[in-house]
Amino acid sequence: MPLAIKITLGILVGLAVLWAYTQHRARLHEARAEAAFPPQGQFVQVGDHRVHALTMGDGPDVVLIHGASGNLRDMTHSLAPRLADRYRVTVFDRPGLGYTDRINQTGATIRQQAELLSDAARQLGIENPVVLGHSYGGAVALAWAVHRPDHIAALVPLSAPAKPWDSPLSTYYKVLSHPVAGPLVIPFLTAFVRDARVEREVASIFDPNTVPQGYISHVGAPLTLRRQSLRANAVQRANLLSEITALQDDYDRFQIPLEIVHGTADTTVGLTIHAEPLARQVPQANLTRLPGVGHMPQHVAEDRVVAAIDRAAARAGLHPTP
Template identity: 50%
Template sequence: MLGLYVLGGAVAAWGLSHLRATQRTRAAEAAFPPEGRFVEVDGTRVHYVTRGKGPDVVLIHGMSGNLRDMTFSLMDRLAQDYRVTAFDRPGMGYTDSLHEGGETLVEQATLLMKASRALGLAQPVVMGQSYGGSVALAWAVEFPETLSALVLVASPSHPWDGGMSWLYRINSHRVLGPMAIPFEAAWVPKGYIKKAIAGVFNPQDMPPGYDAHIGADLTIRPGALRANALHRAGLLDQISAQAQRYSALAMPIELIHGNADDTVPLHIHSEPLATKRPNAHLTVLEGIGHMPHHAREGAVVEAVHRAHRRAVRS
């Protein structure tokens, strides 16, 4: 009898969590609706924002985020000189997931490349930050003729030692993830979310107004939590395979990395890539952490300028 009570309580708690998670999802989407438009690629809706005129630049956001990370400030700065398009990666923001298994780097790159072509973007400079840079690298490896240059900002590019956090392990698990995610989506405190966002900027402070702009509540929707965890779970194996193909990268590559980045360490990622590829130019930012496109926005803008100039000359 006690077992039945426990089971009934668990079922009730799970149902209540589902209801609250649904309510929080609706509230998040009402507070942070799509900023841009949609383009359909092979039946998948891709959310994008385009601003400015000139040569094309594509921006790809990192893990746990959406294109609002790029529209906070960087996009408008670049739009003074370029036609800039930022995409939500699949499963994040308002871009549809491709499937329930977690999109690979190549699948994400393929989708964004096709979306760019559908929008008429002509061999853009492709800039990715953090995980978005890994997607940009996959784009360059798989479809080198469709872009003119790469700008990689604090981006994973090489294999590393170490595992995932317990939260990613749970949320990406085939059984535990679908069970745990509704509880997380329902009950994670807003204060915890804000603290987690601020922590990504260490050792810098989060820019004023960033948390109000980014739409962090969008990232705790159940679908986004699951997609984000699956993307992280597959990253190391995919990077390990991808790194074997960097010798074919012939386009201009600009690397921007802070030497205080303890999320994606400089010595594991950007330094080896710069050493291996003579066409890669590395800018090391002293004392800067994982978010150079906010902490040193001007340096990232200059990297895009250099990438474009090098592509024109080549």
């Protein structure tokens, strides 16, 4: 056998062994993450898709939708339990994240996600909710209000993208959302990136504010490193700009109360790019600016977020439990 062929075969065998080892390590990492952060709620079957939902409290319905790279634990750290004193609060994992099934392999649109969560909510007996969405979840909430207007009482976009932006997609999301590069790179991230690195990245989202005590140990950041979650999150993020661009003209149809909440120090989703133009477009919108607050108001300005939900409920004619 010629030397060149022997070398080529050796390289191929080595790559195959590396790939098998990487997939093995990835499966072990995923198993550890799911054992450490198991599902907190119940599963609702909507067609072919299983949706993970957690409900607590009693009163008018409030639905909370988490942002990119997250899961419902972001909302259960403090906000959902506090609201449960006066509301029936339901928190969902978005498709492909947490424990909700992916809708498809090409990146579930914000409309598809909104319709899936709306259908799951109806199965839980939720007919007239106040819907709060944070960050990417705010875009899903906007799509809910546009495409399911008969199934929402009021809308609270929190640090939410609402208008087109000029900044390019990051290299990270370009690679992970790529049809070839993504599936090749993602298993190596799952296998070899340490949980501590992900936790540091989560903490950086709070800048310039501090991370609440106990948040990192509660939120289940290692769940984000699972292969399915990395891929689903990346493709969703890559598609978001075009989806927001297509959605924005439909805001003129809103008839429900809007309580927009946004930090002035948010460098992830800019106040002047998103919240302020949305408030100008929708006459019944009320914009609450949070001075010095970054991208995570539900944790660092919780009182103001709760007050916005209370205003939204009151404007919609809902009456929280005293």
